[in-house]
Amino acid sequence: MSVPQQAFARSVRDELQGVISEANGIILGKEHVIRLALTCLIARGHLLIEDQPGVGKTTMAHMLAKTLGLSFQRIQFTSDLLPADILGVSIYNRESSAFDFHPGPIFSQVILADEVNRATPRTQSALLEAMEEYQVTTEGETRPLPKPFFVIATQNPANQIGTFPLPESQLDRFMMRIELGYPDARAERELLAGRSRRELLEDMQSVLQPERLLHMQQEATNIHVAPALLDYLQDLLEFSRESRHYVSGLSPRAGLAILRCAQAWALLHGHAEVLPDDIQAVLPSVIGHRLQSSLEQNDPGAGALARNLIEQVPIP
Amino acid sequence: MVTEADNTVAASGRTGKRVGAYLRGLHLPANSYWLWLALATLLAVLPHSRHAPIWIPVSCIVLVLSKLVLVYTNRPRHSGWALAIIRNLLALGLVMGVYLNYGSLLGRDAGVGLLIVLSGFKFLEARRDRDLYVSTALGFFLIVTNFFYSQTIGTAAYMAPVVILLLAALLDLNDPQQALSTPRKLQRAGAMLLQAAPLMLILFFLFPRVSGPLWGIPDDAFSGQTGLDDIMAPGSISQLSDSNEVAFRVEFAGDPPPTNQLYWRGPVLWETDGRVWLQGKQRDRGDVKATDYSDGIDYTLMLEPHNRKWIYALEMPTEAPDDTGFNRDYQLLAEDKIRKRRQFELTAHTDYRLTGADSIDFERALALPPAQHPRTVKLAQEWRDQGLESREIIDKALAMFHNQTFYYTVTPPLLSGDPVDEFLFETQEGFCEHYAAAFTVLMRAAGIPTRIVTGYQGGRLNPVGGYYAVYQRDAHAWTEVWLNGSWQRVDPTAAVSPARIRDGLDGALPESADSALGVNRDSWIGQTLQSIRDNWDALNTQWNQWVLGYTQSRQRDLLNRMGIDYRNWQELAIWLAAIVTIAITTMGLWLLARRRDNTDTARRLYNRFCRKLARAGLPRRSYEGPRDFAGRAAQRFGAQANAIHAITERYVDIRYANKSTDVTGLRQAIQRFRPGNAGR
Helix, strand or coil, rough: CCCHHHHHHHHHHHHHHHHHHHHHCCCCCHHHHHHHHHHHCCCCCEEEEECCCCCHHHHHHHHHHHHHHCCCEEEEEECCHHHHHEEEEEEEEEECCEEEEECCCCCCEEEEECCCHHHHHHHHHHHHHHHHHHEEEEECEECCCCCCCCEEEEEEECCCCCCCCCCCCHHCCCCEEEEECCCHHHHHHHHHHCHHHHHHHCCCCCCCCHHHHHHHHHCCCCCCCCHHHHHHHHHHHHHHHHHEEEECCCCCHHHCCCCCCHHHHHHHCCCCCCHHHHHHHHHHHHHHCCCEEEECCCCCHHHHHHHHHHHHHCCC | HHHHHHHHHHHHHHHHHHHHHHHHHCCCCCHHHHHHHHHHHHHHHHHHHHHCCCHHHHHHHHHHHHHHHHHHHCCCCCHHHHHHHHHHHHHHHHHHHHHHCCCCCCCHHHHHHHHHHHHHHHHHHHHCCHHHHHHHHHHHHHHHCCCCCCHHHHHHHHHHHHHHHHHHHHHHCCCCCCEEEEHHHHHHHHHHHHHHHHHHHHHHCCCCCCCCCCCCCCCCHHHCCCCCCCCCCCCHHHHHHHCEEEEEEECCCCCCCCCCHHHEEEEEEEECCCCCCCCCCCCCCCCCCEECCCEEEEEEEEECCCCCCEEEEECHHHHHHHCCCCCCCCCCECCCCCCEEEEEEECCCCEEECCCCHHHHHHHHHHCCCCCCCCHHHHHHHHHHHCHHHHHHHHHHHHHHHCCCEEEECCCCCCCCCCHHHHHHCCEEEEEEHHHHHHHHHHCCCCEEEEEEEEEEEEEEEEEEEEEEEEEHHHEEEEEECCCCCEEEEHHHHHHHHHHHCCCCCHHCCCCCCCCCCCCCCCHHHHHHHHHHHHHHHHHHHHHHHHHCCCHHHHHHHHHCCCCCCHHHHHHHHHHHHHHHHHHHHHHHHHHHHHHCCCCHHHHHHHHHHHHHHHCCCCCCCCCCHHHHHHHHHHHCCCHHHHHHHHHHHHHHHHHHCCCHHHHHHHHHHHHCHHHHCCC
């Protein structure tokens, strides 16, 4: 581990601190969640926000795009949304006697897929395919998506009416799932007394250039991972597979996601190495939608499940 | 975050209860632990019901089951002085019971009985952590005791899963959260057993073998073994004819001799009261010797234990191997009674002359009980009066057996009067002992010195193992007459039923069916059964030869060949200790290899740092990351915050950042660190 890398990590922390304080001005009292969302973005992962309507999911996605200076498109998912509405269509151009491709909203750096579980599975999978491949294939032609490409999907809790819950295999495509939760009393008072969030968003300045973000994403993968840390990560994975508290263990993909997020988390905090602490910080959000309690009744909830996992595995 | 923590506690309320119990020194294991242990204990005790008085295994089982009832009705702890008295009385009663039963608390049977009832009792009263481990350890002892009684493949195969169950119980005991599922536990326990296999093999090959049993096993250990006796009476050999037990097995180095020459020499009987034949006085070998007239036949004799010194050698050996000797009857004897399976390398000569006899021998070989067998004696005297030669008299007697209506059967009619006369002149139905006895009386009455030789005749080739198995049913009696200056074998049974000698008992008794299952031997079922039996017997022979037959001398041969030379068992023990140490060290290093670098030192130092903080009242949780812990510690010991962060960062740099290897700096910082002083 070199000194320049350490210095780089510090500078990243300061830069991102700017993003965070900017964001804090809009989404009140949710610094931890904002950090997690940024972590996910730096780890090149897609983000799923699950919560009640009206707690600021959309504002959050909007704000992220804006502060990072990224192009932004919002797709409101409904039950009659078709894949072509997302991906785009070719229309015959009489003048050039050819089909012109009219790109859909997906050709954008940040996609806000609002209420993704309200669309039919067919439409959902069109989006999820793009998320996995970073390219779109329509009418036999493959078109790359812009870089960085980041999907923030929001969904309402599955028990609401008119939802098509995402299957586990597709949930797995999201690196993190976070919950916003209600604001605390002080933040709520500020929210009620202050200006409308929409206006605030419009006034916001971008803090970061897209090239800078790509650079950070690259650097995050270089954050040092010691064998001792991999031991710990493997112990966690093994425990999840052996324990009968869970329906099934964590997949290798989940393990990679944990590691990438922990690296991004370390970078975000100005560290040049990953510690077990970093893994523990991101773990609830990374595995919350991947791990299922085997208890039929008394499901302890995703957060408690992850906390339980952490507490059962000693750090080697 | 707070709500999540609350959830955890709520979701596992049992955990909270258990933690509380643990603090009071009572670590309550999960119910499943008792189930594992109960199952293992019951399975280990079950085989003992074959030999122990039934109340011993039954009381153990009752104790174990009542504990299970207590556990599953949530009354695992029973305290109070009244119960304590009852408990002590119960234990005393069990010990008394064993004492009254065996008249002792020592020795194999009483010791095992004591262990069985008391391990049931320990199971019932186990409460503390320590008790649970003791109970589990007792289970291992129970498993071992089974091998005092049986060392077959079956026993070993039965006990291996019981060991796995016990290991699973140990795993369960150390898994209070019940994080491992049942199949996982079994799988882990199996893996542990496999991991122990290399060590087990080293111990097997190198543990010093002693020539006798390690501790004095009382005589009762060997009662109930069937086989030939040193007394012969009408019916004593034929009662062995339905025994399918193997007496011994023989592996010939070259071509085996024909079956009709397979006479395996046992005790020689001289004296009779008219009905029963005895060996009589044992005399020294003197000048008795066998001279060979044919090439030697080398073979290995694997003798089953029969609690006698007799070694059933193929007639006729000329030299006795080490630790064995001939008596005057030219019977091969071991130095001690054969109480475990033993193996002998022998050579036989089927063409031989057995010479050496003095006047005492002749006197004994001609003696007849006074005033008995009048008709037989009269017949013999008639022959002698005709002026016949000894050879001619022998032939005449054999011809009589062959030509008259003598019948060879395992179920002869009972002889109520003079057994020899009645057999020879009335019933004419008998087994080999009838013919041998009648022939001997005839010869002696005719003035020809004759004695009875008992032993086995024939044997069955096991086509799978390539060896001969000689069963108890092959027990036989024949005679030796003194003719032309040597003892010569005459088998009167061969005159009556040549098939018995040529084909064995089955050939001689064609009507006989498979006695165990009532299946005709020639049907395909009978043949399949026979083939299964052959395979099983061959497998057992390998087991006997290589596992149970791994004796002191074999151990020495094998180890010498491997270059391990030792003079006595103490030296071997040193070898053993050395090799076990090397093996364990190698395995340990191999296991540690993954984590062995200088980050290990850093971790050790960091643990010391954590212990200092723990003594100051702030223990690190096992899952707590270094920076999280540092934050907590800095808050608690504000004055030392800088030192805490500095130490943590040094540790992180070595262990997680690969940024430094400066262990000394870390060590010094930790040595200087005094969390206790900070607060004051």
